[in-house]
């Protein structure tokens with residue numbers, strides 16, 4: 001297959017980001033052209049405008065929680081990403097390193113005065129940063145690999161990045177410390193995005209489920225669904241119980257909620273967009289518990305949007321112990 005024929009996959013770059021790792025775990029470069037993007041907005045935009053076949057974005061970290069930048073792109077307050085759906089997920093182990101230009105900083109962190117990383121990474125390395133690098137000024141950049149690139153380009157021996165070991169090799173930085181994350185089993189979950197008119201092989205009923213949860217064969221266990229909704233109330237026109245009513249719909253249809261997130265509505269202060277994730281998937285036709293729940297939800301929420309259903313890739317619980 002020539003490079004021009006290969007389907008393109010956009011990811012948060014530059015190369016050697018954890019998002020790149022998640023992309024490589026899912027899409028072979030032999031059959032796909034992997035296209036690094038500068039920001040998460042760029043990944044969403046490339047999927048939305050159809051210039052790529054798929055996009056990969058971080059969604060949730062096991063230590064530091066939800067990636068709010070991604071949630072906000074799904075919340076889509078300016079209606080830029082109307083056609084985007086989630087069609088898969090990937091879990092990647094995240095072991096952060098401290099990378100710099102001056103190998104002698106391995107023994108003496110006091111020489112490091114500037115630290116670069118993605119904001120998510122600070123929250124995953126709190127103990128190490130508090131213990132050794134309280135004095136250093138922190139600079140947010142668009143990804144952990146961008147942090148390594150910035151330090152390499154700065155030629156400043158006082159600059160260091162929190163990034164992956166692979167990024168250290170790519171940008172020729174010294175490994176000042178390894179495994180600096182607070183929790184040794186630190187993982188990030190990434191979502192795979194498609195345009196709604198791009199065929200979804202992963203949720204087709206006949207699709208092979210290589211990593212399906214062992215011993216469970218029903219859709220409720222093997223698939224996940226993400227949706228967002230808003231409530232029919234405002235601070236000036238309260239509607240007590242509205243959120244409880246919306247959530248109870250899922251219980252009535254025996255759909256197991258796995259996460260709930262909120263983000264500001266962007267319409268008024270102290271109003272929210274709710275994100276719900278649950279086990280199960282939306283059927284193509286009209287049937288199924290998920291479709292029935294959506295119909296009922298429509299009657300109690302202000303509005304809702306289905307953001308996709310995909311195969312559950314969470315490894316079996318025994319391998320999840322920290």
Ligand SMILES: O=C(O)C(=O)C[C@]1(C(=O)O)C=C[C@@H](O)C=C1
Pocket residue numbers: 012016017018019020058059060061067094118120121142143144145187188
């Ligand atoms: O992919 C990267 O390297 C990123 O910088 C993004 C991101 C994230 O937003 O969660 C990805 C994984 C790590 O948890 C830290 C940062």
